[in-house]
Amino acid sequence: MTTAAGTARVPQEERTRLMRARLLEATVDCLVERGFAGTSTTLVSERAGVSRGAQLHHFPTKNDLVVAAVEHLTEKRATELAAAAEALPDGPRHTRAVLQVLADHFASPVFAAALELWVAARTDEALLVTVAPFEQRVGRDTHRLAVDLLGVDESVPGNRELVQATLDLVRGLGLANTITDDTRRRERILDRWADVLEKELS
């Protein structure tokens, strides 16, 4: 009996999981293409091909939906980031390659979607309550990843601040990239930054 019930439940759970994923991916697409203000629950349910009732059952408000969507995409991107990190070359170009992976991350659609959420949260207290701790967690995870990738000993004074500066730099580059294609300028800056990091991170 237990086994039969379990087997019967799996397809339903799987259908629910897929439906949630479709909703979250449609939300991210909306955020990237139309911004936070242009994203509505109606638009998302149409785009995902999910009924309004089912959508409201899983995500009662727009805020629930957009926060879950950015979390979903962030997890997906973290997996991609880890895979890109695995493929990094050793040797003299290693630091520069790490910077490229980080900078690409902050020039991706996940950054555009997160930026929409971030800026909306600045003036929306209900959203800020959820977004602020989420951003802190993502910030810590990204910092830890950067420390690992760069092979930094954070017990050496000044090293921690250089890793933080590196992440603030790529965040700033990401922001500059949102309205103009900034690729060539970014490459030269990352070359120079890699030189500095190799000298300074001891």
Add this chain to the structure above:
Amino acid sequence: MTTAAGTARVPQEERTRLMRARLLEATVDCLVERGFAGTSTTLVSERAGVSRGAQLHHFPTKNDLVVAAVEHLTEKRATELAAAAEALPDGPRHTRAVLQVLADHFASPVFAAALELWVAARTDEALLVTVAPFEQRVGRDTHRLAVDLLGVDESVPGNRELVQATLDLVRGLGLANTITDDTRRRERILDRWADVLEKELS
């Protein structure tokens, strides 16, 4: 006759100038407090105490208003930035003091207002057409100011990229600061970056 007409015209011109300034400052306040989506021409005219007719005469659309407002505030902040630069100490703490002036600039309300405009322009083509060249001009002006303040010789290879990296770093710090108070972390990062710049900028 000419003199009399001239004298009569001045108060009218002055009244117009003051009314425009009130409209632009009310717009910036709205952008900072309510974001781009929460800013409306009605709200701005009420807040500025200017009639709808007069407002529409000077700024026919919301986009005209917000772009003019961010330009207005940017000019005002540029004057303040130049004044802050005048007051900088010479000597060993000079680089650190320059970084503080730049970082404060990117942690100010003008940055929040510009960020709202910037993010809105990402998904609004009509706005982007005006905002992109404006941002490029502001970017060039800020770069020139940073070069002057830091006393950098840009003919030395690598120096230009370090100045650009510095501005991207403070932009990234500004973005991090919009939803959490980031002052202490920022101070330590700027201390470390000042050390690097003093060694690297030759």
